[in-house]
Amino acid sequence: MARQKKTNGNDNGKTLTTQQGMNQYVKNICDIMRRSNCAGALQYVPELTWILFLRILDEREHIEAEEAEAVGIDFITSLSKPFRWQDWAAPEGEKRKELQEGALGAFFGFIHGELLPYLKKLKDLPNATPRQKVISEVLSGVDRVRIDTERNMLEVLDRVNEITVNAIDDTHIFALSQIYEGLLLKMGEKGNDGGQFFTPREIIRTLVKIVNPKIGETVYDPCCGTGGFLAQAYEYMRSSVADDLTPDQLEALKQHTFFGREKENLIYPIALANLVLHGIDHPHLWHGNTLTGSEQYGGLYENAPGQFNVILTNPPFGGKEGADAQTNFNYKTSATQVLFLQHVLDSLKPGGRCGIVVDEGVLFRTNEQAFVQTKRKLIEEFNLWCIISLPGGVFTTAGAGVKTNLLFFNKEEKTTEKIWYYDLSHIKVTKKNPFVKEYFDEFFKLMPERADSEYSWSVSREEIEKKNFDLKAVNPNAKTGGDSRTPEELLDIIEQKGREISELLALLRK
Structure with missing residues (x-):
């Protein structure tokens, strides 16, 4: 009714x-x-x-x-x-x-x-x-x-x-906020140059579900784009208590929970409107450059905490930063995504949890000191408990073909002992075969025990250190796809093809 x-x-x-x-x-x-x-x-x-x-x-x-x-x-x-x-x-x-x-x-x-x-x-x-x-x-x-x-x-x-x-x-259709998200998707489609601000919603929902933010915790996105992570976190946190939501909890959700930063003049107002349409009365969004600290407007961010219980984010891929940004970080690099990762590490409250999208390069690059030092800090001071390797085409519709991964880590006394990997890279994602939430079904079944399977395995901290903090997901169970034929079989095929070619040449000479 x-x-x-x-x-x-x-x-x-x-x-x-x-x-x-x-x-x-x-x-x-x-x-x-x-x-x-x-x-x-x-x-x-x-x-x-x-x-x-x-x-x-x-x-x-x-x-x-x-x-x-x-x-x-x-x-x-x-x-x-x-x-x-x-x-x-x-x-x-x-x-x-x-x-x-x-x-x-x-x-x-x-x-x-x-x-x-x-x-x-x-x-x-x-x-x-x-x-x-x-x-x-x-x-x-x-x-x-x-x-x-x-x-x-x-x-x-x-x-x-x-x-x-x-x-x-x-009772029959989604709330208006969902319709608005459909409009934002149009901005993120390839050819609109809006992809840098848009993360596929199935990825957002999965990150939120795994990190599991709770009412009473603060949620932060340092590069919030159109506000997708914060909006979905609100929906998730509100539905988690359903009819048991008290007036005080609702007040906390609407007024004191969600914090973010966004640099782009076009996107910042859209993020604010998106969050208000979802029901967040006071979105604490800071307008400015997160990495340099250059502020355009901070009136909605007054009295924001320095650290947060939950961080959910998708930093830009492949950007280059100048000295004005690098001076704010311990490990100097022009790589935008590495500086954002350092910012996230510094912004996570003790006991806090993070889910973050990173490109493949962050994981495997060991030839630049800042990459290695940042990953070393992540391993030695945080509990990096899970890495999900995503298919290569997840961000293609948003104009980015780069391979990506999801990292999950906590700031707790227990630091990284081993990393549980889950591999989705074998899935082919295209416009006609988009990425859907069902691809995570097995992951959620295995996650409580962090069990091994055809697509999941664990790597010890010792192994990671031996590889100089190369964190790339390499599935030990993956089929190589190599040629299983014996040398003799290959020689027979070559000889047969040679005879066929000789017969065709003879016909041409007649």
């Missing part, structure tokens, strides 16, 4: 009852934007992000105001008139009607001259709330509307206005 939902003044009675229907509805909005000067996902997703964010914010605050009134508490909205969605964007809004009845260009004039400046300055208000700071940062990269005409803009607003809590029958 569908749970009862509160209504608001913007509900138009439209109900989306199937996953396909919701996907098609959002696609139709994107189609309007594609014909309106937003040709690709890197253009229309950021534009739809801030529009959708303001729509959902308005509905959320309307519901919160009703709940506050029911218990006799005053509720102060984050936005004042006429800057609320219900004023300027909803079809029945007073400000919108005024603008539509006004001079040509009045609507864009209001957005560019009043709305955007107001929203972007909210964070500078005396005693600005965390939500007001989030609003400003979501709008931080929006200087002008990208959609080309007021008519197209109004059509987009009308369609987005129909996306409400009441409009989505969530």
Whole structure:
């Protein structure tokens, strides 16, 4: 039975009852934007992000105001008139009607001259709330509307206005946050240049499940991209207690749990919106360069801890850093991924747990001192208990063909004695054969005992040290695929082929 939902003044009675229907509805909005000067996902997703964010914010605050009134508490909205969605964007809004009845260009004039400046300055208000700071940062990269005409803009607003809590029958389809993740996937597809910000969701879900974050712990991603690890951790932690979630636990999850950093101006606002759409009221995201410490905005990161209980992350592959980044680390290297690994080691709290994606080069390279020293520290000061070798094509759809691995380690008194490996590299991943969660089924069966199998084995610390900390997964049980034929059999084949060639040459000479 569908749970009862509160209504608001913007509900138009439209109900989306199937996953396909919701996907098609959002696609139709994107189609309007594609014909309106937003040709690709890197253009229309950021534009739809801030529009959708303001729509959902308005509905959320309307519901919160009703709940506050029911218990006799005053509720102060984050936005004042006429800057609320219900004023300027909803079809029945007073400000919108005024603008539509006004001079040509009045609507864009209001957005560019009043709305955007107001929203972007909210964070500078005396005693600005965390939500007001989030609003400003979501709008931080929006200087002008990208959609080309007021008519197209109004059509987009009308369609987005129909996306409400009441409009989505969530007994049959995913929450709106899942639809938004589908939009982010479009940004990460090969050819969109967004792959560096997007980790396949099956990889994220597996990392979260293995690390198993718990309510009361802090969760951190030092290069959070669109916020996928933090959003999935929230979903996992909330569902882990299901109906037993207390008000205090919910408050902790929404306000005090999730921390991240992101450098890119385009991606940082999208990450904030993504986390808010998932239900995280106060995402503590720092805007700046994690490796250099150069800050663009830290207002949402105030009072963040220096170390965290759980770290979930996928650092960039193959980047090169200058001296300004290297000076902050003990082991100097230009390799971005190695510096991020050092940052993660320094940021993990005693008793903490980490799941991280690394490229193959980090594991096998022993010809550069920083690679070896970083891995030595990982082995000698942490318990690196598991490495999963992924198929080569997992990140191909995101524009990266590099071979990757998942590392899991804990910061505890017991350091690495042996590493349990699990090999998935034999699986062929293509566009028609994507990576799916079922590939991890055997892994989860074997994980409690860290048992050996055709695709799993253990390597001792002594063996690792002998190999100068080469951690590459080399499955001792893998079939070589070599030619099993004897020399005599090969000679017979050569002779037979020689006779066939001689017969063909004789025919040609006739």
